[in-house]
Amino acid sequence: MWRAAAICAVPLVVLLAVYCVVPREYFTGTDSVEALTYVAETPAGAPMCVPDLELPAGTAGVRMQLISRTAVRPALQMVVHVAGRAIDSGVPAQTVSQSRISAVVFRLPTLPAHPSQQPASLCVRAGDLVNWGGTPLPTSPPDAPTRAGAPIQGRIALWYLPAAGARRSYLAQAGAILRRASLFRPGIVGPWLYVVLLLVVLPGLALAAVRCLALAAARSGPDRPPAGSNDVHGSPGQPPTGARVGSDRRLACWLFAIAAVNFVCWALITPAFQAPDEVDHFAYTQSLVERGQAPSRSPASPLARWSSAENVALEDSSFFTDHQLGDTRAPWTTGQQQRYRAQIAAQHPPAGDGGGNETAATHGPIYYAALAPAYALAGSSPFTQLTSMRVASALIGALTVLFTFLLVRELAPGRPWLAVLAALLVAFQPMYGFISGAVNNDVGVNAGAAGLELLLLRMLRRGITLRLGLLTGVVLIALPIVKSTAYSLYPVAAVVFVAALWRHHRRADAAGWAGLAVGALVTRELSTHLSGTWQPTSSGGPAAAGSAVESASSELLAHPLGYLSYLWQVFLPRLPFMAPHFETGGNPAFTIFVKRGWGAFGWYVVLFDAWVYKLLFAAMLLVAVLAVIAAGREWRFVRAHLLEIGFLLLVPIAVVAGFEAAFYTTGVRTFIPEFGRYAFPAIAPLAALVVGSLHALGRRWALLAGAGLLTGMIALSAAAQLLTLTSFYA
Numbered sequence: 001m002w003r004a005a006a007i008c009a010v011p012l013v014v015l016l017a018v019y020c021v022v023p024r025e026y027f028t029g030t031d032s033v034e035a036l037t038y039v040a041e042t043p044a045g046a047p048m049c050v051p052d053l054e055l056p057a058g059t060a061g062v063r064m065q066l067i068s069r070t071a072v073r074p075a076l077q078m079v080v081h082v083a084g085r086a087i088d089s090g091v092p093a094q095t096v097s098q099s100r101i102s103a104v105v106f107r108l109p110t111l112p113a114h115p116s117q118q119p120a121s122l123c124v125r126a127g128d129l130v131n132w133g134g135t136p137l138p139t140s141p142p143d144a145p146t147r148a149g150a151p152i153q154g155r156i157a158l159w160y161l162p163a164a165g166a167r168r169s170y171l172a173q174a175g176a177i178l179r180r181a182s183l184f185r186p187g188i189v190g191p192w193l194y195v196v197l198l199l200v201v202l203p204g205l206a207l208a209a210v211r212c213l214a215l216a217a218a219r220s221g222p223d224r225p226p227a228g229s230n231d232v233h234g235s236p237g238q239p240p241t242g243a244r245v246g247s248d249r250r251l252a253c254w255l256f257a258i259a260a261v262n263f264v265c266w267a268l269i270t271p272a273f274q275a276p277d278e279v280d281h282f283a284y285t286q287s288l289v290e291r292g293q294a295p296s297r298s299p300a301s302p303l304a305r306w307s308s309a310e311n312v313a314l315e316d317s318s319f320f321t322d323h324q325l326g327d328t329r330a331p332w333t334t335g336q337q338q339r340y341r342a343q344i345a346a347q348h349p350p351a352g353d354g355g356g357n358e359t360a361a362t363h364g365p366i367y368y369a370a371l372a373p374a375y376a377l378a379g380s381s382p383f384t385q386l387t388s389m390r391v392a393s394a395l396i397g398a399l400t401v402l403f404t405f406l407l408v409r410e411l412a413p414g415r416p417w418l419a420v421l422a423a424l425l426v427a428f429q430p431m432y433g434f435i436s437g438a439v440n441n442d443v444g445v446n447a448g449a450a451g452l453e454l455l456l457l458r459m460l461r462r463g464i465t466l467r468l469g470l471l472t473g474v475v476l477i478a479l480p481i482v483k484s485t486a487y488s489l490y491p492v493a494a495v496v497f498v499a500a501l502w503r504h505h506r507r508a509d510a511a512g513w514a515g516l517a518v519g520a521l522v523t524r525e526l527s528t529h530l531s532g533t534w535q536p537t538s539s540g541g542p543a544a545a546g547s548a549v550e551s552a553s554s555e556l557l558a559h560p561l562g563y564l565s566y567l568w569q570v571f572l573p574r575l576p577f578m579a580p581h582f583e584t585g586g587n588p589a590f591t592i593f594v595k596r597g598w599g600a601f602g603w604y605v606v607l608f609d610a611w612v613y614k615l616l617f618a619a620m621l622l623v624a625v626l627a628v629i630a631a632g633r634e635w636r637f638v639r640a641h642l643l644e645i646g647f648l649l650l651v652p653i654a655v656v657a658g659f660e661a662a663f664y665t666t667g668v669r670t671f672i673p674e675f676g677r678y679a680f681p682a683i684a685p686l687a688a689l690v691v692g693s694l695h696a697l698g699r700r701w702a703l704l705a706g707a708g709l710l711t712g713m714i715a716l717s718a719a720a721q722l723l724t725l726t727s728f729y730a
Contacts, residue, residue, distance in 0.1 A: 034157055041129065071095060079122065184272050209714060259427035262717065307354030450683070477520050600675070630694070659679070
């Protein structure tokens with residue numbers, strides 16, 4: 001198995017090395033402003049000026065983006081004031097594309113290597129009307145760019161370039177990349193930490209993961225079936241042996257630790273607040289700790305969306321001008337970080353004056369309360385608090401890996417390596433790792449869903465006990481409070497309850513069913529009372545949490561055929577009699593489940609090259625084919641475990657149908673709003689199905705294929721982490 005992993009690892013390591021050593025074009029820096037739109041329409045001859053810039057060492061050009069009045073871009077003239085001198089640079093008129101959008105590069109004499117950056121300002125004039133690209137702001141900032149002397153409500157996007165034709169590999173830029181990555185982090189974080197992560201921690205995790213799989217494959221014990229037995233997976237109701245329990249605990253601890261450390265690596269790699277809606281999820285916990293209340297659910301709330309402390313952190317780290325597009329870079333200079341620290345020291349902005357309406361306010365407080373101790377222990381810096389909360393979130397995310405292991409062990413007690421492999425596939429799934437290393441309540445609902453699925457499977461196989469019933473009742477009610485999308489698992493739970501009653505209709509089960517009812521009722525009452533304390537303007541925790549689902553359900557019930565048409569068009573081409581639901585070209589499912597399900601890091605912008613997604617799509621299709629073949633080869637097991645396999649298939653179907661119902665609209669979408677991570681509440685059953693598909697290769701070769709599959713997933717995770725680092729900091 002080690003040899004199989006090594007054979008698969010060699011070409012993948014070579015690919016990663018090539019990615020790092022190939023010379024490529026690069027920026028010396030940017031002003032951390034996206035060309036989100038066009039914010040400075042400037043008449044012919046009028047100056048558009050940008051003050052208070054920092055030109056990095058080695059800069060030999062400035063790139064800007066503009067839209068011209070016609071397809072002939074007018075002549076442009078720039079004057080850059082740097083180091084006490086004025087540098088002129090001109091670009092003649094030129095024909096551009098019919099969109100009239102173009103990028104223009106103004107060439108400058110190369111700045112010396114020292115100092116690392118120089119204060120500068122620039123002004124540009126055009127021979128005709130043009131509009132300069134940048135990001136609009138609600139008001140003009142103190143150091144706003146000007147147009148004919150008047151301040152602009154926005155900032156202008158600038159890219160700083162080296163000498164024409166200069167290229168540099170990521171390896172050559174490694175020192176600069178790691179220095180930039182350590183900005184706007186806790187004080188303990190420095191370039192040295194990223195060296196340790198990349199050269200010691202991540203390779204160590206890879207070796208530990210393969211070793212866990214090898215130990216599980218080599219393990220023998222009383223729970224292994226006799227040679228030649230077909231039912232290597234055990235039978236419903238079969239209790240685990242003492243030897244198995246002890247070994248499982250050791251494996252479970254290792255798997256949890258591997259996953260948690262990998263997710264913490266993601267927490268340190270992803271730039272601050274550059275995860276989906278992280279600014280609002282952070283604000284939720286901050287409001288709970290500082291005010292004792294959740295953010296307001298009323299759009300008319302007079303409270304600010306973010307506290308002054310968070311707002312200053314976002315402004316000084318350029319979040320407001322750099323979080324939607326991948327055409328710029330996060331702040332790279334120590335000067336910007338020093339200005340932030342000086343402002344904090346001078347102003348001491350309060351952390352408790354937020355709590356207004358924001359995107360996370362509709363969720364219940366369970367996940368955010370779990371992060372509250374990490375926030376409270378982290379000191380007063382939002383960047384330290386965020387990192388501490390990310391670490392706590394990583395621990396919650398690792399619970400899903402633990403529950404995946406236990407779920408597959410329940411299904412396959414005779415083959416522990418299947419459970420280890422399934423858990424490790426979850427631990428190294430790139431998007432799951434990225435979101436688990438962020439502050440986002442998806443992490444909470446993913447872990448809770450995996451826990452609920454484990455409880456339901458045990459109920460289906462073993463019958464219901466008092467403890468199992470109590471736990472299931474608690475989780476059933478608590479999970480939608482974390483995020484209302486968890487209601488999609490309710491139909492699955494109902495099916496399992498009916499199947500468990502049919503399979504295990506014993507008088508002794510009455511206590512278990514009573515426990516389920518008691519657990520659900522107590523949790524419901526407790527959440528209602530607590531919601532009155534944490535959300536006094538709310539009408540109640542579970543009811544408020546379910547409002548979005550109720551809205552989606554009413555839309556679905558009002559237009560059931562329309563919803564089915566929408567769901568069809570997500571996956572398959574529209575049929576002639578169907579009303580169109582998507583204007584975008586291509587297949588929405590490919591965008592949702594392949595591109596966004598495997599690699600859309602940061603604030604939705606960092607993507608792999610197109611060929612990677614094509615390979616991933618081919619692998620997903622191959623797994624589906626192998627699953628069908630495996631069902632045929634292992635038909636005796638499938639026939640004996642139809643309920644369990646049906647449960648595994650029903651969970652992802654219900655989860656996908658549920659979040660698609662939440663996004664269903666009767667109109668035509670001009671963009672695709674769904675993201676593949678919304679399917680992660682089903683990641684544990686999906687991992688079980690993937691490892692089960694390996695039986696198509698026969699039991700002799702399934703382990704070797706599993707070792708190769710794990711190696712590929714580890715390499716993909718490492719590639720995603722390198723991609724994120726280089727996309728933000730190179």
